[in-house]
Amino acid sequence: MEDLLYQIFSDIPRQGPGSRFSTLQAARLITDVPEEPVILDLGCGTGAQTLVVASHFGGKVYAVDNFKPYLQILELNAIKFGLNETIVCRPGDMFNLDFPENYFDIIWAEGSVYILGFANGLKSLKPHLKTGGYVAATEISWLREDIPDDLAAFWEIEYPDMKTLASNLKTVAASGYQLVDYFALPPTAWWDEFYTPLEKRLVKLRQQFDDDDEALELIELTQLEIDLYRKYPDYYSYIFYILRKN
Known part of the structure; x- marks a missing residue:
């Protein structure tokens, strides 16, 4: 089932809500970093945001994910865009990061901190960040109290x-x-590069797995997620938090 989950999200531009515009909006809020910063992109997926971060900041960007096929896609795109000297793809587990303390100028985490839990994630990343370094992370959040x-x-x-x-x-x-x-993140960041291509992919996957009840259950659960956001876009969103280590 885990393989199917990765398969669902492999052939679309992003593995979660986001956009080039939103990534750049966050990046431009980060100032006072070295000319060649050391950056961690945590749970990078296929790396749509990694390419933007690497292009904007330069330096060295360590792109970490636990699914090697995602990293292979990112490696090819890094070569395509001339960023293969900047981006270093590394398989890894965010629960056990193999990096020194006080190492990174920036830790980037679009849609991945929830795996650690927001509070625990911020705490566990802090030792790896230099004093004065930044965390740029998105976290899904309720925007209203009257939740249907x-x-x-x-x-x-x-x-x-x-x-x-x-x-x-x-x-x-x-x-x-x-x-x-x-x-x-605005609704366009949910739809343009995530839910719209994902919904099209689900149509193909229903045909591919039409005799696999377990797979179809996961496909329909993913469709339900899309349908709920379509119905209730004002009730929740990903919030991009830009934080600095004191």
């Missing part, structure tokens, strides 16, 4: 630790980081 029952039921299963924006801002304050800025 069907939406709440879905995310209670998929991500029970999902918090409100206000709660996550308190977590940031308690984590010892300076909050530089934050912004919500």
Whole structure:
């Protein structure tokens, strides 16, 4: 089932909501870094954001993911865009990062910190970050309190630790980081490079796995996620948090 999950998301531009514009918006909020910074892109997937980060900052970008086929796609794209000297792809487990302490000027994490849990993720990344270094991370967050029952039921299963924006801002304050800025990803960042191509891919996968009930269940669960965002786009979003280690 895990292989199918990776297969669902392999042949689309991104493995989660995001856009070149949003990545650049976050990158431009990061100032006062070395001319050639050392950057970690955590849970990079196929690396749409990695390419933007590497192009914007230069330096050395370590792209880490636990699924090697994603990294192979990124390696090919790094060569295509002339960034193969900047981007270093490395298979790895975010629960056990094989990097020294005080090593990175920037840690980038679009849609990946939730795997660690937002509070725990911020805490566990901090030792690897230089003093004055930055974390740029997206975290799915409730934007309203009056959450419809069907939406709440879905995310209670998929991500029970999902918090409100206000709660996550308190977590940031308690984590010892300076909050530089934050912004919500717009609906276009959900649809253009993620849900629209994903929904088209699900049509093909239904045909491919039409006799596999377990696979079809996962496909329809993914479709439900898309349908719920289509129905309730004002109730939740990914928030891009730009933080600095004091």
